Amino acid sequence: MPTTTEDHSTxxxxxxxxxxxxxxxxxxxxxxxxxxxxANNHHWWDGVRGDFDKTHRTISLGYRGTGTSDKPRDGYSTPRLAQDAVAVLDSLGIERADGYGTSMGGQVAQWIAVRHPGRALGCTSPGGPYAVERDTPVRRSLAQADPEAVRQALTDLMYSPGWLVRHSAGPHHTLGDPTMPPLARCGHLLASDRHNTWEALPSITVPTLILHTDHHRLTPARNVALLAGRIPDTRTHLFPGARHAYFEEGRPEAGTPVRDFFS
Known part of the structure; x- marks a missing residue:
């Protein structure tokens, strides 16, 4: 049965x-x-959801493997996660919706855009052999055995030092779902690593907004030109000084180009 929290139902x-x-x-x-x-759930959007509530019916989902969604042993890929999002829309009786995906959510949004119209992509890449990948030091920092060291590395990749000083107590909404079992966490990692929409991107037929930052090591900004070169009708917007979680760090200004685009 649905439950209600404030003006949002679950x-x-x-x-x-x-x-x-x-x-x-x-x-x-x-x-x-x-x-x-x-490896995050709908809490990723807790800090910014309200920026869209006046103009949109916001819909967020807990991917398979996260939150209170089922946590199967397999079935993790960005096309599969895109189908899960479509299943949510179908359950709500929604035939068409705008979409805003960031990080792996941007990869999922690419697959939805290939098959269903209307998207915005944030801090993401096309994947595959043509994508610009994160450098070796970043990969090593996220592969450390110490969970606290990994959390610190991820925090530094998500937020700029100045913002962290001002928000040291948090909450930081983008540092992962602690309830995920190891198999589901690995499934999400493989889904993102194996993502590849390079051949499919030219078939996107709707206008697409590509958002990124100029200080980004997790998903290098050179991927913006790659995506814009493959998707026929794109606009781009670069946020100076922010890192991967630009939408949270740059709130509320970061929501403005998205709202303007969809309007």
């Missing part, structure tokens, strides 16, 4: 492979699907 959808996916939404407004990053 419910669930069942995918075509019988996985239960939970989601949060409002009852009114133009539908906007919010797609979060790897």
């Amino acid at each position: 419910s669930y959808a069942r995918t075509d492979d019988r996985i239960v996916v939970t989601h949060r939404s409002r009852d009114t407004g133009r539908p906007l699907v919010l797609l979060d990053g790897q």
Whole structure:
């Protein structure tokens, strides 16, 4: 049964492979699907959801493997996660929606855009052999055995030092879902690493907004030109000084180009 928190209701959808996916939404407004990053759940958007509530019916989902959604042993890929998002829309009776995906959510949004129109992509890449990958030091920092060291490395990649000084107590909404079992966390990592929409991107037929930052080591900014060169109708917007979680660090200004684009 759906539950209600403030003006958002929480419910669930069942995918075509019988996985239960939970989601949060409002009852009114133009539908906007919010797609979060790897190994995170809908709390990724807690700090910024309100920036869209006046113009949109925001819909966020807990990917399979996260939050209160089912946590299967397998079935993790960005096309599969895109189908899960479509299952959520189907359960709500929504035939068409705007979409805003950041990080791995941007990869998921690419697959939805290939098959269903209307997207915005933030801090993401096309994947595959043509993508510009993070450098070796970044990979090593995220592969450390000490969980606290990994959390610190991820924090530094997500937020600029000045912002962290001003928000040292948090909450920081983008540092992962602590409830994920190891198999699901590995599944999300493989889904992102194996993502490849290079050949499919030219088939996107709707206008697409590409957002990124100029100080970004997790997903290098050179991927913006790659995406813009493959998707026929794109606009780009660069946020100076921010890092991967630009949408949270740059709030509320970071929401403005997204709202303007969808309007």
